[in-house]
Amino acid sequence: MAQRAHWGSRMGFILAAAGSAVGLGNIWKFPYITGENGGGIFVLIYLVCIVVIGLPIMMGEIFIGRTAQNSPVGAFRALSKPGSPWLGVGWLGVACAFVILSYYSVVAGWALHYIYLSIKGGFTGMDADTVGGVFNDLFADKTLNIFWHVLFMVMTVGIVIGGIQKGVERWARILMPLLFIMMIALLIQAMRMDGFKQAVSFLFTPNTENFRWGPATLEALGHAFFTLSLGMGAMITYGSYLKSDDDLVTTSITVGVLDTVIALMACLVLFPIIFTFGMEPGAGPGLVFVSLPIAFGQMTGGAIWSLLFFGLLTFAALTSAISLLEVAVSYFIDERGWSRPFSTLFCGLIILFLGIPSALSGGTDLFGSKMVNLTEKVLGEGNGKNWFDSFDYLATNWMLPLGGLGIALFVAWRVGGQAREQGFKAGTKFGKLYWGWVFLLRYIVPLGVVAVFLYSIGVIDFAE
Ligand code: PFF
Numbered sequence: 001m002a003q004r005a006h007w008g009s010r011m012g013f014i015l016a017a018a019g020s021a022v023g024l025g026n027i028w029k030f031p032y033i034t035g036e037n038g039g040g041i042f043v044l045i046y047l048v049c050i051v052v053i054g055l056p057i058m059m060g061e062i063f064i065g066r067t068a069q070n071s072p073v074g075a076f077r078a079l080s081k082p083g084s085p086w087l088g089v090g091w092l093g094v095a096c097a098f099v100i101l102s103y104y105s106v107v108a109g110w111a112l113h114y115i116y117l118s119i120k121g122g123f124t125g126m127d128a129d130t131v132g133g134v135f136n137d138l139f140a141d142k143t144l145n146i147f148w149h150v151l152f153m154v155m156t157v158g159i160v161i162g163g164i165q166k167g168v169e170r171w172a173r174i175l176m177p178l179l180f181i182m183m184i185a186l187l188i189q190a191m192r193m194d195g196f197k198q199a200v201s202f203l204f205t206p207n208t209e210n211f212r213w214g215p216a217t218l219e220a221l222g223h224a225f226f227t228l229s230l231g232m233g234a235m236i237t238y239g240s241y242l243k244s245d246d247d248l249v250t251t252s253i254t255v256g257v258l259d260t261v262i263a264l265m266a267c268l269v270l271f272p273i274i275f276t277f278g279m280e281p282g283a284g285p286g287l288v289f290v291s292l293p294i295a296f297g298q299m300t301g302g303a304i305w306s307l308l309f310f311g312l313l314t315f316a317a318l319t320s321a322i323s324l325l326e327v328a329v330s331y332f333i334d335e336r337g338w339s340r341p342f343s344t345l346f347c348g349l350i351i352l353f354l355g356i357p358s359a360l361s362g363g364t365d366l367f368g369s370k371m372v373n374l375t376e377k378v379l380g381e382g383n384g385k386n387w388f389d390s391f392d393y394l395a396t397n398w399m400l401p402l403g404g405l406g407i408a409l410f411v412a413w414r415v416g417g418q419a420r421e422q423g424f425k426a427g428t429k430f431g432k433l434y435w436g437w438v439f440l441l442r443y444i445v446p447l448g449v450v451a452v453f454l455y456s457i458g459v460i461d462f463a464e
Pocket residue numbers: 020021022023024025026100226227228229230232233234320321323324
């Protein structure tokens with residue numbers, strides 16, 4: 001068997017793992033859910049979720065991958081036994097990679113379209129309705145959605161086909177520093193705006209007035225999984241390319257900090273713009289694709305800022321998409337013995353087709369409003385979802401937390417204590433954290449995840 005690929009350096013791994021974590025979740029989703037949930041207090045709860053739930057699972061995933069030197073399914077087999085039900089967690093992860101990337105690529109495609117619009121002159125002189133119309137037209141346009149989705153998938157496949165060092169790591173080394181520089185440039189611009197002070201106080205003053213603790217906590221918890229790329233074996237896969245004495249504690253903390261810093265920076269870029277132009281922070285998913293362009297349309301040099309912002313969004317999405325594809329690709333390489341090029345093309349094509357219904361979800365037919373009517377019957381009145389929303393709901397609310405629960409239980413209860421302790425302590429100065437890590441994985445993580453499920457199926461209800 002060919003020797004397993006490894007990262008060129010620890011920095012390469014950190015950049016690739018941070019690239020996976022930092023994505024649409026940080027720049028598109030985090031600001032809007034923070035806006036919808038009242039700002040500061042939500043940020044605080046989110047930080048707690050990252051520390052007590054997210055980081056322990058990330059360390060657990062990297063531990064599994066690094067110890068087994070294998071992608072998720074093979075890793076669970078190596079650490080339990082062939083045919084063990086734990087392999088199901090690995091399978092779930094592979095399935096999840098297909099599901100998430102199929103719709104993730106559609107949103108990344110919107111970012112590509114907005115780059116194109118920015119180059120064409122941006123949103124200068126457009127009023128709010130016109131900008132809203134631009135997004136609605138894009139959402140409903142089948143050809144455009146499919147075109148950008150295909151282009152984004154081609155880019156992702158083009159990188160993953162190059163392998164770990166020459167594909168994933170090399171591109172993470174290029175895109176992540178660029179992403180950071182673009183973010184700083186945008187932040188400097190945002191700091192000069194009138195709304196900056198208001199944005200800082202919105203983000204960092206915990207205000208519990210009208211705050212709905214239950215739903216907000218669960219939203220924060222679910223997002224902690226998504227934003228750190230946890231629960232589906234992405235970090236198991238990336239961890240499997242580490243050498244067995246690489247420090248998993250420091251690297252996990254670094255990745256968690258980078259991810260959080262970028263998410264907060266995204267808010268510090270967006271909210272000053274939103275406040276300066278008198279718009280609402282709670283605008284929902286349209287915050288980035290509608291509210292922000294409205295503001296860009298009124299700013300001097302708006303087209304440039306808009307190009308910079310949507311370029312940033314695309315880079316962030318690309319380094320995350322790579323990791324999603326890598327989970328699927330590594331499965332076929334490790335388990336089926338396929339070559340990397342064949343496996344990448346195969347997975348890329350399947351995901352491309354699987355994404356087409358999501359790309360068509362803005363329409364009125366089968367995958368759009370007809371599907372909304374259908375899901376209303378299952379999920380109840382007012383909960384109807386098109387194909388795109390259904391995939392997102394299934395992955396974020398069910399598959400990731402379930403996978404995360406499996407990973408936590410596996411590491412905390414199934415893996416031998418000695419192997420676990422040695423693995424955690426290998427190469428790190430933070431060996432003292434070992435018992436804290438095990439405690440969180442044993443009790444706190446399962447409790448948190450089960451609460452999310454009970455909420456999702458309506459057993460816990462937060463009536464106003
Ligand atoms: N962490 C990515 C984001 O915040 O956009 C999304 C993601 C990537 C989730 C990779 C899961 C994953 F395996």
